Amino acid sequence: MADSCHSLGLDPRPVIAAAATKPFGFMPFYPGPVVGGHAGRLADAGAQVEYLDPLVPSARLAGAVRTAVTDPGATDWDLAVIHIVHPGTDLSWLDADRTLDVGHRLDAVAAAR
Incomplete structure (x- = not known):
């Protein structure tokens, strides 16, 4: 949804x-940096958790x-977890050996280039 809105120039x-x-039972889900609360659990376990969105x-x-x-x-990441790639996002900093693409978005980005 966020990607579709972005391509149309909408927030x-x-x-x-x-x-x-x-009144048709729409359940609102808003864009956010965390899926399922995993980042919170990682931070609770002592991991340094940051996000880019x-x-x-x-x-x-x-x-x-x-x-x-x-x-x-500017940061030497141990692991970058990719969930969503917004159009126009610079991904040149990613290291393929330290990237987990949970949404399989990077294949689509590469195919579009």
Whole structure:
């Protein structure tokens, strides 16, 4: 949904909010940096957890408000977990040997190039 809105130049949050006003059982899900709360559990276990998402400038992760990383290439990551790739996102900093593509998005990005 966020990718579709982005390609149309729309902010997905008002689109989702508008759809949620309709009486046909729409369940609103908003874009966010965490899927299933895994980042919180990793942070609780002592892992350093950061995120990059141009649509989510800050988020509550593991009980603390965190801000999105603005320059991911400046950090030597142990692992980058890719869930969503927004159009126009620079992925040149990714190291293929230390990347987990859980949504299989990188194949589509490579095919589009």
